[in-house]
Amino acid sequence: MPETPRPRQPIKPGFFTVPDDPAQPPKLLGTRCEDCGEFFYPRRALCGKCMSRRTVEVELDARGTLYSYTFVHLPLFGSTNMEHADGYGVGQIDLPEGPRVQAPLAGKQPEFQVGQTVQGELDVLRDDGGTDIMIIRFRPLGEARP
């Protein structure tokens, strides 16, 4: 008999999706301006460029180019996931639509390289009374480019 999947919840609603199918990658929850066409992450009520009120909510693929990164030599705050205990990566990711996203990275420092493609994935931060609290982390796709 297959194991019942544990319930999963995003650390904060409104920033990314947590699909029912764990095999599906998350989407980022952003905003598009209907007047000037600019995209934003995270969501906002007014356009940050032209201040239009005609904005719509959009789902963005959590995939982009690593603009910059670092590796923090401390445990990730609020995490009980042992994988985060000896430090964690943080990156700035440029989405094809324009927004620059700042988020934790999955993997170890030598795997990161400015300019490489990274893919967002869900990661357990901690267990909250039987529910997994999920964060999004970006993982390098394939080998780091030289």
Add this chain to the structure above:
Amino acid sequence: MREVAILGVGMHPFGAYYSGKTNAEMSLVAGLAALDDAGLTFADVNAAYMGHIFAQVMSGTRILKEFGLTGIPVQRIENASATGSAALREAYLSVSAGHYDVAMVLGFDKMTSMIQSGTAGTAPENLEDAILPAAFFAMWATRRMHERGTKPEHLARIAAKNFNNGALNPMAQRQAKERITAEKVLSSGMVAWPLTKMMSCPIGDGAACAIVGTVEMAKKLRPGRPVVKIAASTLQSERYERGHIFQGPVVGPARMSIDSSNAVYEQAGVGPRDLDLLQVHDAFAIEELEYYELVGLCRPGEAEKHIEEGAFEIGGSLCAVSTDGGLIARGHPGGPTGLAQIWETTLQLRGEADRRQVRRKSGDLPRLGMCHMMGGGSVCVIHILQRV
């Protein structure tokens, strides 16, 4: 518009006290020192601007009662790291406009008590709060290394310079016993690659005060002493541009420092090459490196070469930067930090900076100093002080 002068400055040394003095005790030390320096008593003060980040609401108003109950207006100003600088600007605006003749600007904070009360301010539901501030600045460094070939050694040289300047400043939190080398900075333990502990500012407590009035008053109160006037003041928030990061508002767009410094240069009628000294928001060494270029001390991409030549040291060829040790060595308790920059620049322009005194190539005292502060990556406050 009236010309505005710094009548007096005072500080309580910055440090990590944890259980020692209260905000009120530190504020009295800084405030009375500034009044004495100005040649005034609290009865002469017409208005007060209090800068604090971590203390409870009304702390500024309550602390002011320790000086006296004279009925003057008291306002709290808060703008993260730029709190003290923003408070000074309000005093400058009010005296300049003629509303008050003497305004007191007092900044204080006990960052250590904030840390002691747990991880207040870091709400795990905000993903960006789970990321250490050092990480945001570290990413600025990584990008710079990618674009310009910057090496961790360049960052280490900046931090070493600031530690060595701080050792000459009795108000500085970190007092190095021996001369600090870049090697020592590099081996001080990694916080967020490539930033090490000694490239990062410490947590601390402290207070600083400036008394602001008219230039005429400064001449009368301290005849014969050089008058230090506020030649220009600006406070700007962010402008949108593509690639703006809306989460984790700590670093802020580089453009803000360019626009703000251009605005104060125009107001003061000077250029970056006229500056004799500069204080910047060097919470992390990469910031100081970037600000050399963003405020125009050198051209983009040339900071590294000048760092190697020691151009930003006291006595260096371009401009003495972070002469009191900067945030890295002097410390960065929050509320008083911007006023510590004003304390340092005022003393320097008067020729009272003792062993860290900056001199021009001619041997003369410095004439122009600039104080640059970033607040939460969302505001930039700059003042230019001028000896007249």
